[in-house]
Amino acid sequence: MTLVHMPVPDAGTLARRDEIIAGLGQLVPKRRMVTEERGLKPWESDALTAHAQLPLVVVLPETTEEVSRILAFCHANGVKVVPRGAGTSLSGGALPLADGVLMSMMRFNRVLDIDFPNRAVVAQPGVTNLGITRAVEHRGFYYAPDPSSQLACSIGGNVAENSGGVHSLKYGLTTNNVLGLEMVLMTGEVIRLGGKHLDSEGYDLMALVTGSEGLLAVITEVTVRILKAPESARAVLVAFTSSDNAADAVADIIAAGIIPGGMEMMDHPAINAAEDFLHVGYPRDAEALLIVELDGPPVEVDDLIGRVEAIVKARGAVECRISTSDAERLSFWAGRKAAFPAVGRISPDYLCMDGTIPRKAISQVLKRMRELSAEYGLRVANVFHAGDGNLHPLILYDANKPGELERAEAFGADILRLCVAVGGVLTGEHGVGVEKRDLMGTMFDETDLAHQMRVKCAFDDKQLLNPGKMFPELSRCAELGRLHVHAGALRFPDLPRF
Amino acid sequence: MDTLCPSSEAEVLDILAAAIGDCVPLAPTGLGTKAGIGRPVKHARLDLSGLAGVILYEPEELVVTVRAGTPVDEVVELLAGKGQQLAFEPPVWRTPDGGASRGTIGGLVAANLSGPRRLKAGAVRDHILGVRGVSGRAEAFKAGGRVVKNVTGYDLARGLAGSWGTLAVLTEVTFKVLPKAETELTLAVAGLAPAHAVEALTGAMHLSADVSSAAHLLAAESGAPFAQEPRTVLRLEGFVASVDARAEVVARHLAPFGPVERLEAAASADVWAGIRDLGSVGEAGEALWRISLPPASAAVFADRVAGLEPRRLAFDWSGGLVWLWVDDRLPDLGAAVIRAAIAVCGGGHATLIRGQDASRSRIDVFEPQPAPLAALSARLKAQFDPAGILNPGRMGGER
Numbered sequence: 001m002t003l004v005h006m007p008v009p010d011a012g013t014l015a016r017r018d019e020i021i022a023g024l025g026q027l028v029p030k031r032r033m034v035t036e037e038r039g040l041k042p043w044e045s046d047a048l049t050a051h052a053q054l055p056l057v058v059v060l061p062e063t064t065e066e067v068s069r070i071l072a073f074c075h076a077n078g079v080k081v082v083p084r085g086a087g088t089s090l091s092g093g094a095l096p097l098a099d100g101v102l103m104s105m106m107r108f109n110r111v112l113d114i115d116f117p118n119r120a121v122v123a124q125p126g127v128t129n130l131g132i133t134r135a136v137e138h139r140g141f142y143y144a145p146d147p148s149s150q151l152a153c154s155i156g157g158n159v160a161e162n163s164g165g166v167h168s169l170k171y172g173l174t175t176n177n178v179l180g181l182e183m184v185l186m187t188g189e190v191i192r193l194g195g196k197h198l199d200s201e202g203y204d205l206m207a208l209v210t211g212s213e214g215l216l217a218v219i220t221e222v223t224v225r226i227l228k229a230p231e232s233a234r235a236v237l238v239a240f241t242s243s244d245n246a247a248d249a250v251a252d253i254i255a256a257g258i259i260p261g262g263m264e265m266m267d268h269p270a271i272n273a274a275e276d277f278l279h280v281g282y283p284r285d286a287e288a289l290l291i292v293e294l295d296g297p298p299v300e301v302d303d304l305i306g307r308v309e310a311i312v313k314a315r316g317a318v319e320c321r322i323s324t325s326d327a328e329r330l331s332f333w334a335g336r337k338a339a340f341p342a343v344g345r346i347s348p349d350y351l352c353m354d355g356t357i358p359r360k361a362i363s364q365v366l367k368r369m370r371e372l373s374a375e376y377g378l379r380v381a382n383v384f385h386a387g388d389g390n391l392h393p394l395i396l397y398d399a400n401k402p403g404e405l406e407r408a409e410a411f412g413a414d415i416l417r418l419c420v421a422v423g424g425v426l427t428g429e430h431g432v433g434v435e436k437r438d439l440m441g442t443m444f445d446e447t448d449l450a451h452q453m454r455v456k457c458a459f460d461d462k463q464l465l466n467p468g469k470m471f472p473e474l475s476r477c478a479e480l481g482r483l484h485v486h487a488g489a490l491r492f493p494d495l496p497r498f
Numbered sequence: 499m500d501t502l503c504p505s506s507e508a509e510v511l512d513i514l515a516a517a518i519g520d521c522v523p524l525a526p527t528g529l530g531t532k533a534g535i536g537r538p539v540k541h542a543r544l545d546l547s548g549l550a551g552v553i554l555y556e557p558e559e560l561v562v563t564v565r566a567g568t569p570v571d572e573v574v575e576l577l578a579g580k581g582q583q584l585a586f587e588p589p590v591w592r593t594p595d596g597g598a599s600r601g602t603i604g605g606l607v608a609a610n611l612s613g614p615r616r617l618k619a620g621a622v623r624d625h626i627l628g629v630r631g632v633s634g635r636a637e638a639f640k641a642g643g644r645v646v647k648n649v650t651g652y653d654l655a656r657g658l659a660g661s662w663g664t665l666a667v668l669t670e671v672t673f674k675v676l677p678k679a680e681t682e683l684t685l686a687v688a689g690l691a692p693a694h695a696v697e698a699l700t701g702a703m704h705l706s707a708d709v710s711s712a713a714h715l716l717a718a719e720s721g722a723p724f725a726q727e728p729r730t731v732l733r734l735e736g737f738v739a740s741v742d743a744r745a746e747v748v749a750r751h752l753a754p755f756g757p758v759e760r761l762e763a764a765a766s767a768d769v770w771a772g773i774r775d776l777g778s779v780g781e782a783g784e785a786l787w788r789i790s791l792p793p794a795s796a797a798v799f800a801d802r803v804a805g806l807e808p809r810r811l812a813f814d815w816s817g818g819l820v821w822l823w824v825d826d827r828l829p830d831l832g833a834a835v836i837r838a839a840i841a842v843c844g845g846g847h848a849t850l851i852r853g854q855d856a857s858r859s860r861i862d863v864f865e866p867q868p869a870p871l872a873a874l875s876a877r878l879k880a881q882f883d884p885a886g887i888l889n890p891g892r893m894g895g896e897r
């Protein structure tokens with residue numbers, strides 16, 4: 001049994017299941033609803049497979065209008081709704097609720113507008129991340145944020161999670177690359193934010209919705225900016241005998257004013273798992289491997305490669321390979337990109353953590369993690385976005401061994417507390433979901449959390465959209481809204497009142 | 499006007515608590531560089547310039563944390579000492595006493611107004627990592643953190659950008675900073691008509707040349723950096739060898755548009771400082787609008803507003819930002835024509851940056867919003883400032 005518990009389902013809703021299904025049947029054709037238990041099974045979890053729950057029913061709307069009607073219906077009937085994209089969330093954001101409608105957005109799968117002059121693409125939320133790049137690459141453009149799951153994950157899910165990728169170091173996260181959104185509130189109201197212009201107007205609601213994990217609104221359209229691909233890219237593969245040296249090299253590269261297109265690190269267990277899986281030629285005895293990619297015009301790339309080489313050698317690199325062709329560059333990346341499945345091969349199950357720390361704390365945190373690994377008796381492999389201090393410790397466990405999942409979760413929680421203690425955060429790109437929900441208190445105090453929940457109350461005061469995720473406790477909006485007025489102190493006797 | 503001058507977050511908290519109890523609305527204020535933007539409000543001033551000072555600067559971590567009342571100019575200088583910068587290029591504005599300043603950090607975030615490099619590097623909001631503040635509930639809270647990658651909870655730190663002091667009084671801000679480029683260079687072409695200029699700018703953004711800024715100044719009678727002849731300018735920044743290589747690519751692209759002038763580092767920096775600070779250009783009797791548009795539509799927009807007989811017109815952000823100066827005797831300062839033109843261009847928004855108080859009370863200084871969006875914004879305001887003590891009315895409507 002996992003350590004994280006979901007809110008108790010509402011018995012009234014469960015009892016009204018047939019009625020709710022009939023009501024939804026008036027709004028979408030039956031063939032776009034899943035109600036039978038066998039059919040519901042594939043929807044029971046996202047990529048955080050430690051958690052599973054059959055939803056009340058699955059609906060697959062195709063138009064904004066349908067989304068609006070479904071949400072309005074659920075709002076009127078007090079029924080919870082969980083939005084779902086491709087289901088690749090690693091934090092359980094798309095975990096169904098027994099008393100909730102699971103709304104799959106994957107029928108929204110069209111690219112609506114490719115606007116090269118304005119360097120923007122308008123897409124429906126179910127279009128995959130890679131699908132956007134595919135739609136524009138014939139003219140040398142691409143969409144910059146590139147999560148490793150880009151072949152599968154949806155742009156709507158990316159917005160909901162504010163996803164990042166290897167290229168985020170230089171080109172930003174989803175939030176820095178979204179220009180406009182169409183969204184539907186729980187009431188069914190349709191709202192558009194931004195567009196093809198650069199700064200959106202009024203309150204920055206787009207900032208709030210990006211990364212809101214399906215708790216604020218259902219996203220029905222996304223406008224992203226696309227970039228012209230850099231002229232060339234080369235990568236350096238560097239091996240170190242100590243992870244401290246690797247971490248120091250990372251800091252030195254940034255300190256030299258170089259912001260690489262990507263800068264990733266793998267530790268000894270991860271290197272070997274990748275090597276076992278793909279035989280890409282990673283040095284097996286290295287304690288740490290660094291992949292640094294530089295992009296831009298060839299003269300710049302060549303120049304920077306030289307600078308990076310000098311830096312890593314000064315930090316005691318034992319091996320430094322420089323890619324001489326695109327094929328070689330991609331081979332450097334192959335092992336890194338396949339790190340998760342590679343680790344999946346050496347262990348029946350794994351938990352992928354996602355804390356971010358200041359770069360200077362990398363070696364300290366890796367060291368403590370090794371100690372914790374010994375204490376918990378569980379192996380851990382590290383692959384991470386070193387350039388921005390975003391760690392991905394993979395904790396290996398076997399769910400079939402009693403108590404191992406709980407131990408893995410406790411180990412993971414310790415790692416995240418450590419991240420916060422050194423000045424970092426609980427999650428860099430995977431989201432809080434159900435996984436890190438109960439740890440929110442290590443980073444935020446009650447007042448901090450109350451202010452976040454007030455955002456929720458402005459968008460969804462009945463708290464019907466994806467409840468049980470992100471916040472450790474569900475507080476009622478009416479209570480949160482109460483203003484504690486201190487007795488009129490009359491400090492401003494001379495000021496005009498309202 | 500009455501002014502309150504807290505010197506710590508605790509004092510801000512105290513003042514806001516009393517303001518709720520006494521039903522006194524307050525206007526959070528820094529150095530007053532943007533006092534003329536938005537609806538004129540007559541609230542007592544909460545002068546935050548006493549909340550100044552750098553709390554943490556770690557150049558190797560690319561992060562700086564400062565108190566909200568710190569002058570931006572000081573932060574810019576501090577970072578420059580380590581070869582770093584706020585990459586969104588905070589503009590210089592006029593101060594109420596006729597001076598020039600980038601204002602305070604809090605004001606910078608509250609207004610989210612960025613300079614020319616916004617095109618490539620993103621806006622103020624894109625560089626915010628975390629904040630501390632006191633909401634209109636007289637409660638101190640923090641949001642975000644001090645690392646670049648952070649999705650822990652709602653992105654409230656970024657969400658407060660552009661809220662003009664109507665949701666919370668910021669007391670502390672953490673920014674991501676970036677290395678300054680080794681060098682810069684500008685390529686310029688003179689004499690282009692707006693449609694041609696937009697073609698030149700748009701085409702430049704389609705090169706693998708990493709253009710960091712792209713602007714066009716139309717001809718004008720007065721007001722540097724404007725001149726008798728229109729001028730189209732493209733900036734390249736980075737390592738020396740790279741800038742040279744990319745300059746060749748851009749020069750080839752510009753050649754068909756006319757003779758290409760090359761401005762080396764110092765001259766280039768001058769040009770962009772002028773464009774960055776367009777908000778402080780203007781004479782008595784003029785009103786100034788700042789318009790955000792789909793970049794490729796700037797020339798269409800210019801054409802649509804020609805009837806207003808603009809005193810000056812400039813395109814920045816490759817056309818995505820238009821500055822428009824009009825005669826301030828125009829009945830609505832051109833608002834209706836401007837907003838109709840924006841609609842034709844595919845959407846965007848217009849903000850009145852300068853105008854007389856009487857006009858600013860009458861005209862929508864910020865873009866009017868459709869009902870559901872306005873209602874959502876009002877609900878957010880009510881959540882953060884239920885008693886309406888923070889700058890009520892500054893953004894118009896119920897904000």
Ligand SMILES: Cc1cc2nc3c(=O)[nH]c(=O)nc-3n(C[C@H](O)[C@H](O)[C@H](O)COP(=O)(O)OP(=O)(O)OC[C@H]3O[C@@H](n4cnc5c(N)ncnc54)[C@H](O)[C@@H]3O)c2cc1C
Nearest residue numbers: 085086087088089093147148154156157160163164214219
């Ligand atoms: C092998 C693997 C590698 C990964 N690598 C990365 C990585 O490098 N970087 C990274 O950031 N993430 C990574 N992830 C995590 C995941 O892919 C991202 O979080 C992704 O953005 C989720 O998209 P999705 O379409 O699968 O959304 P889902 O998993 O279906 O949903 C995620 C959340 O978004 C909400 N949601 C989905 N669609 C909508 C919508 N239209 N409107 C409102 N809310 C919505 C859901 O309610 C849920 O809370 C990885 C995952 C896997 C399995």
